Amino acid sequence: MEVDQLQRNFLEYTNLLFREGFLDGQFSQLQLLQDESNPDFVFEVVSLFFEDSERLLNDLTIALDQQNVDFKKIDAHVHQLKGSSSSIGAQRVKNTCIAFRDVCLEQNAEGCLRCLQQVKQEYLLVKTKLEALLRVRVPHLFSLEQQIVAAGGAIPMLNDFC
Amino acid sequence: MDVAAMDEPHVLAVDDNLIDRKIVEKLLKNSSCKAENGQRALEYLGLGDDKQNSSNDNQARKVNMIITDYCMPGMTGYELLKKIKESSVMKDVPVVIMSSENVPTRINKCLEEGAEMFMLKPLKYSDVKKLRCELLCNAVVKAS
Numbered sequence: 001m002e003v004d005q006l007q008r009n010f011l012e013y014t015n016l017l018f019r020e021g022f023l024d025g026q027f028s029q030l031q032l033l034q035d036e037s038n039p040d041f042v043f044e045v046v047s048l049f050f051e052d053s054e055r056l057l058n059d060l061t062i063a064l065d066q067q068n069v070d071f072k073k074i075d076a077h078v079h080q081l082k083g084s085s086s087s088i089g090a091q092r093v094k095n096t097c098i099a100f101r102d103v104c105l106e107q108n109a110e111g112c113l114r115c116l117q118q119v120k121q122e123y124l125l126v127k128t129k130l131e132a133l134l135r136v137r138v139p140h141l142f143s144l145e146q147q148i149v150a151a152g153g154a155i156p157m158l159n160d161f162c
Numbered sequence: 163m164d165v166a167a168m169d170e171p172h173v174l175a176v177d178d179n180l181i182d183r184k185i186v187e188k189l190l191k192n193s194s195c196k197a198e199n200g201q202r203a204l205e206y207l208g209l210g211d212d213k214q215n216s217s218n219d220n221q222a223r224k225v226n227m228i229i230t231d232y233c234m235p236g237m238t239g240y241e242l243l244k245k246i247k248e249s250s251v252m253k254d255v256p257v258v259i260m261s262s263e264n265v266p267t268r269i270n271k272c273l274e275e276g277a278e279m280f281m282l283k284p285l286k287y288s289d290v291k292k293l294r295c296e297l298l299c300n301a302v303v304k305a306s
Binding site for chain 1 (some may be wrong): 179180181182184185188189226234235236262284285286287
């Protein structure tokens with residue numbers, strides 16, 4: 001496929017993710033940091049985000065499963081997740097974390113369980129979409145980004161979000 | 163003339179969030195090293211509890227700027243700032259504080275304690291210009 005068409009597809013897909021609120025301007029900031037000296041930067045940060053989030057979600061599940069729920073600990077974990085999701089532009093995950101912290105303040109265990117479910121859902125959604133954009137788990141299929149790079153093109157950016 | 167000012171600017175970045183450390187590191191490219199909390203940062207600077215040996219003095223002398231998160235477990239960025247300002251060796255190194263929360267009393271408290279700047283997270287690409295300018299200004303002051 002021609003580079004132009006690939007770049008258009010990439011932009012369209014990124015645009016869709018912005019419109020649907022999955023990503024916000026902070027994601028574009030990450031793209032700005034990527035260059036020839038570190039061509040996999042976005043992929044690396046996003047991969048770190050996946051690893052870190054899964055660890056936090058696991059810790060949250062365990063913490064909420066205790067007889068005596070430690071709300072301070074829960075808040076600390078959610079604060080971390082809120083920070084990371086904010087830094088990579090995962091808007092919906094971030095917003096769910098903000099709501100989660102409010103419920104945590106109320107020391108409402110059932111409410112927290114519901115929030116945890118929501119965060120997990122939002123996380124899985126954005127994970128799937130980011131994987132499609134950057135790399136795919138199925139080895140013989142190439143992500144949009146990989147196709148562009150393979151065809152010798154540059155990763156395009158939405159000017160609105162710079 | 164201070165020799166440290168002639169070297170590559172060297173920044174110590176302190177943050178308990180792994181993703182944020184990676185981003186700050188990239189923002190500051192080759193010029194940063196990282197610490198995951200206040201205690202580790204102090205050890206790096208030779209200001210740790212067990213009074214580090216002289217081998218850390220060289221390391222500490224290379225640091226041109228410290229950028230730290232405010233909310234961290236164990237020691238907040240504000241507490242780290244105070245410890246740095248109390249040190250005769252490190253008190254002139256500019257300290258920049260970052261936070262995801264825009265709390266005016268918090269910002270004022272840090273600035274009053276001697277923080278050079280307060281930055282809101284998440285950091286943007288344009289923030290690196292502000293930081294580099296800060297480093298450059300400090301290098302000029304040191305050299306004069």
